[in-house]
Amino acid sequence: MxxxxxxxxxxxxxxxxxxxxxxxxxxxxxxxxxxxxxxxxxxxxxxxxxxxxxxxxxxxxxxxxxxxxxxxxxxxxxxxxxxxxxxxxxxxxxxxxxxxxxxxKAKGAFVNVSNHKEWNASLFYTWGKTLGNIHRLSKFYQPKDPNIIRKAWNKDTLFTDVIHNNELIKQKWENFICELNKLPKNINGYGMIHHDLHHKNFYLYQNELVLFDFGDSTYHWFVYDIAVVFYHAMQVVGDRRKKDFVSTFIRSFLRGYETENQLQSDWLLRIPFFLHYRQLYSYLYLSTYLTNEQQSDVKIQQYLNRLKSKIEKDIPVIDFRLPIP
Known part of the structure; x- marks a missing residue:
């Protein structure tokens, strides 16, 4: 490498x-x-x-x-x-x-997604509680140095500088941006988020999560942070198990989340929208920032081609109703 x-x-x-x-x-x-x-x-x-x-x-x-x-x-x-x-x-x-x-150096180790003693409802509850705590604390965050300004969700180069060669994907991206710009930015639904809290960005230590990699943190909607977690967690299971897994995951995760922070139900009902957005964001991010060497890897090529096909055909990330309270 x-x-x-x-x-x-x-x-x-x-x-x-x-x-x-x-x-x-x-x-x-x-x-x-x-x-x-x-x-x-x-x-x-x-x-x-x-x-x-x-x-x-x-x-x-x-x-x-x-x-x-x-x-x-x-x-x-x-x-x-x-x-x-x-x-x-x-x-x-x-x-x-x-x-x-x-x-x-973080204590602990990555979660073993094949080990049901680690990858289970208890972990999902703790994961949700941890993210809820971040969002609760976000409401009170003020940089110590007034000169520090963390970028907002739409100030990344994906929104400002990227040239889209595929007109269909470009239009879908612009449609998402238009819809996002309509959403309210009040303190109860919008603030600093982690933006990438998948299971490779924390260690499990004594039944607690030790977090790292805050490089993508930005001002965004809290529900998007939740959708990011769901999106990447679903990728570890096959399609046949996805519906049962998602039901267990979401129920446990949201129970933990709500011990630290509360989101109104109308925000939670936007999770499918943000899952779809994350899929398109991931495709554009990887297509833009991976090196030519990385993109030439056969597995990465196949993954990007699958994403592109789903996006062009409007195939939803999930084709069932989420068990959202």
């Missing part, structure tokens, strides 16, 4: 957090930019953000949001200061800048 982070950035960034380049192990990230760093003295996660792909202000706002959630009692991986006592460093290779941030 090719790194998008050049060796000079890797080496300089690692040294600023007390480790060597040889201590780094690539563990993921959409851009292959997240590394575990283990040495005799320290164990942490280091994320690299090339300035050609990430903005400094966006990273600063991500850190502020994480710190707020942590100080409010959420289980999140906390940022670690560098040897210079900075939360964010910048390293250079010639004129190319790269921002570097360190995080605590």
């Amino acid at each position: 090719n790194y998008i982070i050049n060796r000079r950035h890797l080496r300089k960034g690692a040294s600023l957090f007390g480790v060597n380049e040889s201590d780094l192990k690539l563990i993921g990230g959409f851009s292959n930019n997240v590394f575990a760093a283990n040495s005799d003295k320290v164990s942490l996660i280091i994320k690299y953000y090339p300035s050609s792909m990430y903005k400094r202000d966006s990273i600063a706002s991500e850190l502020d949001w994480i710190i707020y959630l942590s100080e409010s009692g959420m289980n999140v991986t906390f940022p670690i200061v560098s040897i210079n006592n900075k939360l964010m460093e910048v390293v250079f290779n010639k004129d190319e800048a790269c921002y570097v941030v360190g995080f605590e």
Whole structure:
């Protein structure tokens, strides 16, 4: 797997957090930019953000949001200061800048979706409770630095700069944007969300979730955050089991969610709309930001082709009624 982070950035960034380049192990990230760093003295996660792909202000706002959630009692991986006592460093290779941030290494492990002792109604309840807590806290969130402005839902380049080659998909995208712009933005339904809380963005530790990867957090509708969870959770089960799984998942998840935050039923009834939106968003996001090498992967090509076909044919993400109270 090719790194998008050049060796000079890797080496300089690692040294600023007390480790060597040889201590780094690539563990993921959409851009292959997240590394575990283990040495005799320290164990942490280091994320690299090339300035050609990430903005400094966006990273600063991500850190502020994480710190707020942590100080409010959420289980999140906390940022670690560098040897210079900075939360964010910048390293250079010639004129190319790269921002570097360190995080605590999360306790626990990914949920095993094949193990019913882990992937069950109890987990779904806890998952819902966790997201409900985020949305409750979102209502009181104010950045510590008044210069920090986290982007709104429609300020991403998908909404501003992307050129759509497929006219049918372009029209569907514009229709969704038009419908979203009609929705109210009051404090009870709209605020900072995680935006990507699928089961690969948290660890399970002592029956609690430890959250990470807040890079996509943005101001959006709370119900969309719920739909994102549902959308990705459904992908782990086959079509034959989907209806039964969704019924169990939604009932357990919403019971947990409502212990921390309440959404009016008219918001919850919009979940199918937001599931459909997430499908189109995912297709456009992957088509836009995956590298040519990633898109040439046969499995990824097949997945994108299936998504494209469903979108063009208006095949719903679910073809049954959700058990929403």
